[in-house]
Each structure stands twice: as structure tokens, then as C-alpha cells.
Amino acid sequence: MCLAIPALVKSINGRQAEVDVGGVRRGVSIWLTPEVKVGDYVLLHTGYAINIVDEAEAKETLRLLREMVSQTE
Amino acid sequence: MRFATEYRDAGLGKRLIERIHRRSTRPVRLMEFCGGHTATIVRYGLRQLVPPTIEMLSGPGCPVCVTASADLDKAIYLAQLPDVIITTFGDMLKVPGSYSSLQQAKAEGGDIRIVYSTQDALDIARNNPAKSVIFLGIGFETTAPTVAASVLEAVQEGIGNYYVLSLHKLCPPVIKALLDSGEVRLDGIICPGHVSAVIGSLPYHFIPADYGIACAISGFEPLDVLLGIDMLVTQIEKKQPEVVIAYRRGVNVEGNRRALEVMEQVFEPCAANWRGMGIIPESGLKLRQEYGGFAAERAFQIEIEPPREPEGCLCGDILRGVKTPLDCRLFRRECRPEHPVGPCMVSSEGSCSIYYLYGGSYGG
Numbered sequence: 001m002c003l004a005i006p007a008l009v010k011s012i013n014g015r016q017a018e019v020d021v022g023g024v025r026r027g028v029s030i031w032l033t034p035e036v037k038v039g040d041y042v043l044l045h046t047g048y049a050i051n052i053v054d055e056a057e058a059k060e061t062l063r064l065l066r067e068m069v070s071q072t073e
Numbered sequence: 074m075r076f077a078t079e080y081r082d083a084g085l086g087k088r089l090i091e092r093i094h095r096r097s098t099r100p101v102r103l104m105e106f107c108g109g110h111t112a113t114i115v116r117y118g119l120r121q122l123v124p125p126t127i128e129m130l131s132g133p134g135c136p137v138c139v140t141a142s143a144d145l146d147k148a149i150y151l152a153q154l155p156d157v158i159i160t161t162f163g164d165m166l167k168v169p170g171s172y173s174s175l176q177q178a179k180a181e182g183g184d185i186r187i188v189y190s191t192q193d194a195l196d197i198a199r200n201n202p203a204k205s206v207i208f209l210g211i212g213f214e215t216t217a218p219t220v221a222a223s224v225l226e227a228v229q230e231g232i233g234n235y236y237v238l239s240l241h242k243l244c245p246p247v248i249k250a251l252l253d254s255g256e257v258r259l260d261g262i263i264c265p266g267h268v269s270a271v272i273g274s275l276p277y278h279f280i281p282a283d284y285g286i287a288c289a290i291s292g293f294e295p296l297d298v299l300l301g302i303d304m305l306v307t308q309i310e311k312k313q314p315e316v317v318i319a320y321r322r323g324v325n326v327e328g329n330r331r332a333l334e335v336m337e338q339v340f341e342p343c344a345a346n347w348r349g350m351g352i353i354p355e356s357g358l359k360l361r362q363e364y365g366g367f368a369a370e371r372a373f374q375i376e377i378e379p380p381r382e383p384e385g386c387l388c389g390d391i392l393r394g395v396k397t398p399l400d401c402r403l404f405r406r407e408c409r410p411e412h413p414v415g416p417c418m419v420s421s422e423g424s425c426s427i428y429y430l431y432g433g434s435y436g437g
Contacts, residue, residue, distance in 0.1 A: 001135070001136045001137060001162065001164070001211065001212050001213075001215075001216060001420070001422060002107060002108075002109055002134070002136070002212070002213060002215040002216070002265065002266075002267040002268060002422070003109060003267070003293075003421075004215065004267045004270065004323075005074070005077065006074060006075060006076040006077055008075070021074075022074045029190075029192055029219075029222065031222040031225075031226070031335070032218050032219070032222060032329060032331055032332040032335060033329070033331065033332075034331060035331075041075065041076055043267065043270055043323055045215055045216070045219065045267060046162070046189065046190045046191070046216060046219050047189055047190025047191070047192045047193070047219070048190065048192075048218070048219040048222065050215060050218065050219070050267065050270055050271060050329060050332060051270040051271070051323060051324075051329045051332075053076050053322050053323060054321060054322050054323075054325070055322070057321035057322045058076055058079075058321075058322035060321065061080075061300070061319075061320075061321055061322060062079060062080075064300075065085055065089065065296060065300060066085065068089065068092060068303070069085060069088035069089055069091075069092055071092075
């Protein structure tokens with residue numbers, strides 16, 4: 001039930017946004033993320049954007065993972 | 074899918090597992106709180122891939138599973154009332170209550186509709202002004218703000234026939250209750266990812282501070298979970314338990330303040346009845362007085378028989394992490410997805426359903 005998937009915001013109209021989820025377009029509520037902008041990724045949960053994906057942190061996590069596995073201890 | 078598939082890289086995963094093998098020297102017992110994490114762990118065979126020093130237990134993080142039979146019976150009772158439309162997420166339908174299920178109530182003529190979102194439930198209310206539309210508010214802090222938002226939207230639009238049966242539950246209080254019970258000894262907890270997208274990391278700080286238990290908030294892709302395990306092993310090996318975020322693209326320290334505000338505007342904490350754990354104070358959410366007109370329990374007189382639990386079902390023990398589906402004599406016999414005895418066989422986040430689907434010859 002706590003499933004949430006990343007979705008790309010394509011357009012915004014008031015408290016509604018249209019997002020792209022793996023190629024499928026659908027309307028979502030941005031009541032909980034009013035600061036969202038077109039081009040942001042959001043975590044989509046039961047028709048609501050519950051948070052905005054932090055792209056810089058996403059990249060940093062991947063960098064950290066690569067660094068961690070390249071260390072020899 | 075961006076921000077998901079990158080975290081399924083098998084090569085990186087293999088090397089991360091090798092790193093965990095190198096670094097884990099002493100036996101540890103970790104609990105993944107979320108059913109979503111259990112699904113990733115069992116589906117990708119992570120339990121078999123981590124070193125034998127690491128024991129993984131599944132926790133109570135499945136909202137459908139922890140809904141008490143008595144609460145489910147209330148929903149089934151409401152479904153049998155005239156001029157009522159029940160709206161619910163799909164996985165509630167097949168969960169057996171004490172005497173019936175929503176599916177059975179639907180077969181007997183109850184108007185029960187599966188919705189994807191409270192937005193759909195509001196649409197049904199708009200389109201059926203002569204009916205009372207009740208949404209079954211099941212879910213943790215991830216979902217509660219969306220239900221709160223629907224109540225505010227109903228206020229704004231003056232929708233007077235929309236109600237919520239609030240069975241929402243809160244994660245930090247149940248973790249505390251689990252730890253206070255002393256029933257399971259834990260060294261680390263993989264904390265819920267999407268609950269934390271809303272509440273942030275601060276509400277978990279009592280866990281290392283008061284119980285000396287390491288915490289890592291994880292995402293749901295296999296690399297996210299492995300990173301969480303690695304971070305827990307690091308803390309435990311150093312004997313420095315703290316709360317770390319392994320899922321920084323979705324979770325920050327403060328959480329989503331707007332979602333928290335909306336949730337707190339509409340709901341207030343109350344005692345809640347958890348399957349397998351009983352009544353836990355301040356672990357649920359009820360509508361605040363000013364939104365009490367939306368409370369299904371207030372609008373309708375609910376009369377239920379004393380609840381009863383299915384005989385032999387271990388869901389309660391499984392939710393507390395003291396048993397696994399493999400310990401249950403009903404598992405894969407009387408209890409199967411097409412004929413579930415307990416809720417953990419119904420929900421996609423239920424351990425029994427996950428073990429049944431992905432457990433293979435290992436079982437789990």
C-alpha cells in the first residue's frame with residue numbers, strides 16, 4: 001500500500017498535474033506538493049504526488065554506491 | 074523507469090553484497106519494517122545472498138495486514154447498509170473478517186467499489202449525491218495525507234455525502250511497542266521508505282537513543298535495500314547506532330512539511346487496534362473534532378458482533394516478526410491467494426503472499 005513510483009511532471013493546472021509514468025500519461029493531485037515544477041520527478045502514491053524526487057541526491061547515491069564497491073579493505 | 078531501474082544494476086548489487094560479506098563479522102538480527110521491503114528481499118533472493126551472519130526478520134509494515142478483524146467487521150457492516158457506497162483500495166476486498174469479507178458483502182449486493190485514489194472516491198460522491206460514499210482509510214503516514222487532502226477538498230467543494238472510516242496507523246509508535254514488548258531482539262531496523270518521504274527521519278531518533286538499535290531508511294529497489302543493510306552493518310560493527318537515510322532521492326530529514334500539515338490539520342492521534350498487537354496508544358489517526366462530520370463512525374451507528382480470529386492463522390505472530398509464513402501449518406495448504414485465511418496472504422505487502430509468490434524452493 002505504501003507503493004510509490006517516480007513520475008515525470010509534464011504539465012500543471014492548479015492543484016492537478018499531468019505526469020508520465022513509464023510512458024503512460026495520467027492526472028495526479030499535487031495538493032501535497034504545491035511547489036512542484038514541470039520537469040520535476042515526483043513520488044506518485046494513490047493518485048497524489050507525495051514528494052519531489054531529489055535528482056542531485058539520486059545521482060549522489062549512485063556515485064556513493066560505485067565508490068563503496070570500488071574500495072578494497 | 075528513471076530513478077528506479079538504475080537501482081537494479083546486478084553487477085553493482087553483486088559487488089555490494091561482496092562488500093557486506095567482507096564487513097559483517099558478528100551475528101546480527103535486522104528487521105525490515107515494510108512489506109514492500111520484504112517483497113524486494115524475497116523477490117531478489119537477498120536473504121540468501123547476504124552473509125550468514127545476517128538474519129532478516131519481517132515486520133508489521135503492511136497496513137491491510139495490521140487492520141484488526143473488528144475494524145474490518147465495521148467496514149463490512151457499513152457495506153451492508155442501504156444507500157451506502159463503500160470505496161476502497163483493492164487489496165481490502167478479499168481480506169477475511171470475522172464472519173464475512175467485503176468481497177462476500179459485494180456478492181450479496183453491497184455497493185463496494187475499488188478505487189485507485191481518494192480522488193476517485195470524491196468523484197463517486199459527486200456523481201451520487203443521493204448516496205453516502207464511505208472511503209476506507211487504511212494506510213500509514215504515506216497514505217493518510219492523501220485522505221486528509223480529500224477531506225479538505227470535500228470541505229472546499231461542499232461535498233456533504235463523503236465519509237472516511239479512519240483506520241490509519243502510525244509507524245514510529247508500533248516500532249516502539251514492538252521493542253517494548255521485548256519479544257524480538259533486534260540490532261537494526263530497515264525503516265519504511267515512503268512513510269519517511271512524508272515524516273522524514275527525525276521521528277526514528279528514539280530508536281538508537283533509547284534502544285541502541287541502528288536504523289536505515291531505505292528505498293525499495295534491490296540496491297536501495299542492500300545499501301540500507303550495508304549502512305546498518307557499518308553502524309553495528311562500529312557500535313554507533315544512529316538513523317541514516319539510504320533513500321535520499323525520496324526522503325529528507327524533515328519530511329514533506331506540507332503533507333504533514335495537511336495530515337495534522339485533519340487528523341489527530343488516537344489509540345489503534347493492531348492485528349497481533351492489540352491496542353497501542355497514539356498509534357492511529359482519527360478525524361479532528363472540526364472534521365468530525367466526515368467520520369463514518371459518527372454518521373452511522375455501527376453494530377458488530379464480537380470479533381473472532383481464524384483458527385490456526387499465524388498472521389499476528391508473523392506481523393510481530395516472531396514467526397514466518399513457513400511456520401504456519403495453513404501456509405500453501407488451506408491458506409492460498411485464491412482462498413486466503415488471513416490478511417498476510419491477501420495484500421501484496423503481506424509476508425505470506427510474498428513468500429507464496431516469490432519464495433520458490435527456499436520458501437522465503
